[in-house]
Amino acid sequence: MGVAELEFDLDVFSGPFDLLLTLVLREEVDLRELSLAEVVVGYIDHLETRGELDLEATTEFIVLIAALLELKSRLLLPGEEIDELLELEPNEAAEELLARMLEARRYRLAATHLGELLAAAPAVRYREAPLPLELRRADLDDAPAGVWDPAGLGKAIAGLLVRPPQLDLSHVLVARVSVSERISHLRQLLRQAVELSFDDVVSGADRMTVAVTVFALLELYKRGELSWDQAEPFGEITVRAMSRPSAGTRA
Amino acid sequence: MSSELARTLEALLFLSSDPLSAEELAEATGAGDLDIAGALAELQQTFAPGARGLLLREVAGGYTLASDPLAEDAARALLGRTRHSALTPAQLETLAIVAYLQPVSRPEIARIRGVNAESPVATLLDRSLISESGRSEFGAVLYTTTSLFLKVFDLRSLEDLPDPSQWDATADEAGELRDRLLAAGEHRAGTTLE
C-alpha cells in the first residue's frame, strides 16, 4: 500500500493521505491547525501494524511530510520574520516548491527505469581480477621522466588549503541569542535542580530564543549532560541532568 | 585455431577491466582498422552464444568478455554473492541523479531528493558504480558514473539512457499544481499572523 491511500483520523481531518494533501494545497484544511505530529504518529502506527518497512513508501512519506513541515513553518512565523528568513514572495516560494516537487518526481521515475534496466540486464558477470604482477609493476627504469608537471601538485595543495566561502546566513538568522549562551543558562539551571520543565526554562522567551534553546538542549544531550522525556506530542518536556560536573574538576 | 591478432585481442580483453574500443585495440596492437574488424568478427564467432563459457559483449563504449548466464548458478555458489544485489530505491534514485546530472555533488543530490544522500553515495562508491571526479567551486566532491555502471545496467553509453523529460509532469498537471500552490501562497500573504 502506498502512502497516498494511508487513512488518517485526525482532529481536523479524517480520510486518506492524498486527499489530505490536496485539501492542504487547496487551503481547505488549514495547515496551521493540522497536527503534523499526529500525521507522523499515525504513520508510525501504520508501520507497526504492518510489521515491515516499505522503504519506497517511507521515502515518499518523508519527502511529503518534509514539504508540509516547510510550508507550515513558513506559515507559523510572524510576518516580519518571513522577510528576514526567506526573501521570497509567496508566489516565488510556491514556484520553488513546485519546481522542487517536479524535479524530485523526474528522478524518482528515472530511478524506476534504472531498476527495470537492472532487472532486464542479462545474467552475465565481468572479470574483476587485478592485473598480473608483471604487468602491474611500474618499473623505475621504464618510467618516463618528467611526464607530469609538479605545478599540478602545488595547485592541488593550494586548492585543499582554500576554505570554501562561509555561507552567508545573516539574512536567515538574526542572532539575538546564541547557543552557547543558552547552554550556560541550561547548565546553571541544572545545577540548581535535577529536573526541569522545558516550559519553565523558556518562560517568557521569544520564539527565536525557544528555538535556540532547543539546539542547546540537543547539544547538551549529545555531550551526555542531560536527557529529556516527552510523554506525548506537544506534551510537557522534562529535562533531566545526567551527570553533574563535579565541583572539583569543573567549577 | 584463431589468427594471431584474434588471439592477442582475446588476451587484451581478458586483462582489461574496462571495455576496449576498436581504436584502443588498434593502438595497442599496431594493427590496422580493417584487421581489427576482421579479428573482432573472428572473436564474435568464437564466442557466439552457446559455443563457449564466455561471451563477447559490446557494452560501455567497447568490447568486453563476460561469463555466459549458463554459469550463473555455479558462479554464485563459488563467489558467494549475487551478481549485483538489488539496489534500494534510495540508491537507485541517487544513481539516477548522478547518471543524468554528472558531475554532481552530494549536497546537490540531497537538495533534489529532499533527504541526506550520504549513505547511498557511500554504497554506490563502494560498489564502484559511481566515482569521484573533481570538486565543485565550493569544494564539494563531484561524482560521475563509472564504466561498471554501464556494464551492470547493460548500456553501450550514457546516451542510451532515455531523455528524463519524458517523466516530467504534463504541462496541465504542473499547471494545476502551480495554481494550487499559488492560491495557497496568496491566501497566506493576505493572512495576518498573530
Place this chain on the structure above:
Amino acid sequence: MSSELARTLEALLFLSSDPLSAEELAEATGAGDLDIAGALAELQQTFAPGARGLLLREVAGGYTLASDPLAEDAARALLGRTRHSALTPAQLETLAIVAYLQPVSRPEIARIRGVNAESPVATLLDRSLISESGRSEFGAVLYTTTSLFLKVFDLRSLEDLPDPSQWDATADEAGELRDRLLAAGEHRAGTTLE
C-alpha cells in the same frame, strides 16, 4: 562446441582471480570428480598453447586462466598508456597530500580531503607513486612518495616541490602546512554537511 560443464568451468576460471582446485570446481557446479576431470581435459585441449589468446595453467592450488605471452607487448602498450595517463583529480589531491606531508596516514588524507581516500591510495600504490613506510603511533599505515614519483615529476628532491602560495595566498599564512590542511578539511566537511 564444448560440453556444458566445460563451458561452466571456463566461466568460473575466467571470473576467479585465484586458481581454483578440482574440488572447488566440483563443489560450485555440483558435478562429480570424474565429470570435472573430463571437463578439465576438454578445456586443456581448448586452451592448448597456440590455440587461443588464453592459456589454462595448472599452478599450485589449482587451475587458472592466463593471457598468452604472445599478447605481452600489446598488453604493455595498452596498460602503459593508462599508467602514464593523467591522474584523476582525486589521485592528484591524494598524491599532493602525501608529497607535502609525508609520511602521512590514510585517515589523515581522508580528513583533509573530506572524503574516503581508499580508492586513490590503492591506485597510487599500484602505480608505484607512493609506498608504505611504517605505521603511525595509532597503528595506521603511513605513506611516502617513491623515487619513481620524483622521476615522473622531474624533481631532484622533495625540496623542489613548488610553493603553493603562488596559487593561493592563504598558503603563506603562518602555521604548519599539516595543521592548516586539516583545519581547511574540517571546515570543508562542515560546510558540505546536508
